[in-house]
Amino acid sequence: MTCGKMVMRLLRQYLPCLAMTLLVAIVGEPCRAQDSADVAKVIVPFVVKHCVKCHGAEKPKAGLSLHTFKDAKGILKERKLWDAALQQIESGEMPPTKQPQPTADEKAAFAKSVRAIYSKADTGKPDPGQNLIRRLTRTEFANTVRDLLQLDLDFHPEHELPTDTVTHGFENNAEALTISPVLLDRYIVAAQMVAERAIRAEFPKREVLTGTDLGPDYRGAPKEVPAAKVLETLTALAEAKPKDALVRYRLARAHAAAYGQKSGTVKVIPGKESEGVWFGFNPQHLPFEVSRIDDPAKLKAANEHLERATARYREVIRLEPENLSARLGLAWSLLHAGDKATAIAEFRATLDAAWIKEKELRPVDWKTTSIVREGTSHLTALLDKQADAKEIKALNERSEQLRKSSESSPWRHYRLLDSSGGLPEFTGPLFVDGQSRGIVREPPVLQYGNTDEFLFRVTLFAEQGSGPVRVAVFMGGPGLPEYSTAEERDQILGELKHREIQSIKILKITEVTARSIEAPQQIEIPISRRGRSGPIGILGIALIKPKNDPSPIRLHFKFEGEGPLLPVSHNHVLACSPDKSQAEQTREIIGRLLPRAFRRPVTKDEIEAVAQFADRAVANGKKWEVGMQHALMAMLCSPNFLFRAELDDRPDSAEPHPIGEFELASRLSYFLWSSLPDDELFKLAGEKKLSANLEAQVRRMLKDPRSIALVDNFALKWLRLDSLRTHQVDAKLFPNFDKDLREAMQQETQWFLHNMLREDRSLLELIDANYTFLNSRLGNHYRIADTLGNPSGAKVDKKGDPIPRDRFVRVQLQGSERGGILTSASLLMTTSPPTRTSPVKRGAWILENILGTPPPPPPPDVPELDQKETKVTTLRERLEQHRANAACAGCHSKIDPLGFAFENYDAVGVFRTKEANKNIDVSGTLPDGRKINGMVDLKKALLADKEKFARHVTEKMLTYALGRGVEYYDKRAIDRIVSEVAKDDFKFSRMVIAIVQSEPFRLRRGKDQAQ
């Protein structure tokens, strides 16, 4: 036996600390008499006699030197190490059997002395450690300005800031949060961006947008531009950004236009340039209309040109005579599906009147719709309401043909939904007739892009028999802050199963009193970006179920948007009393904002200093709004904002004393929200009632959506799942893996963890749970079909609801394949190399992140597993070979069995029972002799020592909550937290509450007592 396994395991973790201990030992300090006597009389002689031969100064085994410990403090600082040593000595594991053994008395005296040091430390006065002034992290900066100024969630000032360094596992470590000139420079830039975003110096011109124009391209009128000019511009653009799909299609259209347009001009619909990388295919972004190319020679030339232009892309776009004819080729193709098809190809584009006439289409205005749908990007066509089932079938067949014939083309997954089965979408025409029975069965929906704030206006009137007509205006989309419940949605008339209607928020329910087209009624709702993290999917209107009134209702309506409006932040920040003078208004606003920005009451002088910026700008002839931007910028650059400083009337006192109420509010809010205290916390702190109400406040804060910060900045970092974003997966071996799946994996984990906070679940559910959150993409990956967790394709007694595509829903899990973090795809993937699984990585992950005992590094010169040269085939056999080497066995006997238990999950987390046509063996023996066979047993084994797990989570969370590494003097607080958590069924909230009530969280002191 070379060295103690336990010691070896602890070695790496504590080596740095050992180095520090050495320093302390050299510098020295007066020790208390009793301690030093025991250490000198009992502990040191024991160590000298039995340990230092191997663990001394010269080439210490396992790098562990015990000769440096000369006093009680040194031992306390390395308490974990000494715990391990004590355990090994008492169990007889150390000294090794071939060495002289201590007597039982020697051992007992040694153990007693060490424990005496412990117990003395545990009953002394508490040491909360030091809470250093710290800069806001980039994440905290962004959250704080968003909450302070009510900026929208899509605004990311943190992108202007460099990433913060991870220390002790997290980015919020106080000692690391210093500031350098480069950094301060970036914070000033970010402050300016924020100020200009929050306050508008120029007021936008409001425009009314009618249904057909809504979307990002709405601003400005279409204009004619020479095709050659467009071609030139776009070629340059496309070559500058060869990866940009948008540019690619624009290029394609431009080429087509150049060769197809007889007039030599192209109609350009002005719009916003798409920023960043653009996926999918969205007709809203196609700014060109292209005429039909009838001349075969020209078509050929266009195709050749296109082929050259697009040769570098994987997909070569081919033009067919038909698919040039409308703004979107597919629609035209669909038109040719059947002789009687009366569909029109209308994609927010104008069709020329002659063509409409030729096809005998009715004017665009009054029409019901059916839709063509594409997998991800809402490709929508309008069909005349006359389109009957037969026609729809024909169109579907045509669509299917198209799909098959061009697998790589952008229109891959079109499916027409007929009006009885699905939800038709309303995309352009302004009024919608009722159905023949006089009831709008499905709410028409307006597609809307993600633009600025705007006013959504519905103009409507009803025709009906009797009783009041009520309507609901709603919004839908993947990134809404909240969704209406099933009960709320149940008020809506018609089919509710459709997934798009499952993910909506009802904005308003109102009665329609207007009864004629001459005197319609208007509903106006401001649509803000605030609180939303993604684009609006849909806006729509629906009939509310009439009460006891079977008579038909006929509703006519049209949609308009008006915008952009001034952002919410502008109105929020500049709200003030209108009758005051400008200078007074300035001071009123700053007097309101500054205490919140500084997270404490402020002085008159402080307000005045900031107000000067506005005054000076106005004096220099600038608009007042510009002055307020400057004032805001100054406020955000102030160290009182940029740093979290804890004001204290005796900052240098080494005596632990409670922190102030405002300081407590900040510690709380930055711990749970990574943001500033909200109104309620601020008010409670002002009334000095916060410390008396900690538990209630924590519970409230955990339920608040802002607690997602604790998931992102604490939990994902702790579990190392933040590497998901950049994790590489081999595309050949895992062709199904793509960015949507990656995103879904991340979201599942976020949903699961956030739910743990908000519903206050047990921490043990991290290891095993009987529910999770899925969208349909990840559901397919897990082969789970519905919300009851039924397996895909299986015959089942009770079916759950379908899992929506664009939203995560809670799914009950059946069986034991999934549940908890260990079996989540995000973990299974991030612990795998690109091409295969790694039991070693997974085993090491468990040791480090669940058990808190990271393995030491592998020694150099050990080859990785080779796939080619060995005769053995399975990974297990290869690892067994590896373990045959004694140098490896010490650690790998601990790591590998844990890792093998994961082998039923491949490198992207798909469940499997065979690898290379062999049954996978998931059995193993844990170091303590327990045999486990696969994930179920592993979870059981981990759950057998709940407190050990809780202790590890506590240490991690305390590190995050305090923004400093856990120290030896925190042990008492940790013990107490763990025991409280255990008493309360390991509830998540209890851990947070126990932490915020602990001494390190509520007390502070000046310079290190221990120095």
Add this chain to the structure above:
Amino acid sequence: MSQHLSRRTVLRGIGAGLALPWLEAMGPLESWVHANDRTPAAPNRLLWLYVPNGMAMPNWTPGEEGPLRDLPPILQEVREFTDNINVLSGLNSLSAERGGGGDHARAIATYLTGVTPLDTTGPNYRAGVSADQAAASRIGDQTRLASLEVGTEENTGFCDFGYHCVYKGTLSWRSPTQPMIKEVRPRLVFDRLFGDNVANRAEHDALRRSILDYVREDSRTLASRLGTEDRRRMDDYLTAIRDIEQRIARAASFPRVERPELAIEPGIPRDFQEHCRLLCDLIVLAFRSDITRIGTFLLTNELSDRAFPEHGIRRGHHGITHDGARAYDELTVVNRFHLRQLVYLLERLKSVREGTGTLLDHCLVCYGSALSDGNGHSKRNLPILLAGNAGGTVRTGRHIRYPAGTPLNNLWLSMLERVDVRVPFLGDSTGSLRGL
């Protein structure tokens, strides 16, 4: 034809509009190359390009000393530049040999500093002053930016055993406790080089100055209410304020640099090579407009386990190195791919005319790794390539072998001399390197 040609064309077009400020406005510069020359002389620039995890050494080291002939497989990539480079063998980073595990972190932290870093995972990380920062602290005030630090990977993910995450992703250390955190997002690099896009510079600077004034006052008031420890930490902030003020003042004395009309998308380019090349372009722009003369570029972080499926390398880079000689073929593909990024940079430097030659003639670009054999984590006989001749002060086209034990830091001393920075020693250096 390369699909990147067009973007380069765009950049070149932009670059053409940039004045070469030292030629037009600054008059003769005191450059140690042409101190007595009557023609305005271009200054020398130093750049370090770093690759992690060592090299497939048998495929790197040329067979014999002297003129570069019969290039081994990896160096085949730079054959076009044989006349512009030297391959240096036998240099060592001996200070990285002290200590247990965590070889990768220790190696890179020692690479430019010659100082054994403190093995800590805590915030008390400590290395030495790096060669580039030694130069920046002395000649940095002659340019708008003292130095530029870029890379492609942030300091996240798996960090080496026993060492803080900052080590594996940092080449530059301003002081032993101040790592220069590199920027990985090209747009932020661009913003740093060319400043914010402001219409009225004077007004913009005035606003900044007044904000800095306010902030300084505020800091003093705040500091007076803090404890000793916190007050000390606030000093950093005051230093930063002063630093920016000085920079604003200094910038006013430099000739104006036009901000290129270049739209760089925010975030990180999805294509890795594209990312590398964009950063190379920005370095070249910075050098040619004399925004800075010192740069470091971590092609990827030390310990990087990036796979290169587009080149048939489906396993991670770090993993491959630990297969030792058996995986040299795979490793060579990675090494060659990395070296192609250097070739791209050299092409760009060579394309810029400067004085009677090209920009490359006034550069010293050091390409290398802090490990030689990645499997054994060897810090001896490191793979080092030096491109450019620093205004004719380096004889190129050779393979030079140094005696066993020669510190790598001796090379840094010699590079510093080429920008007129003379320091008695740096880290574990024993004197400048002979025979260049």
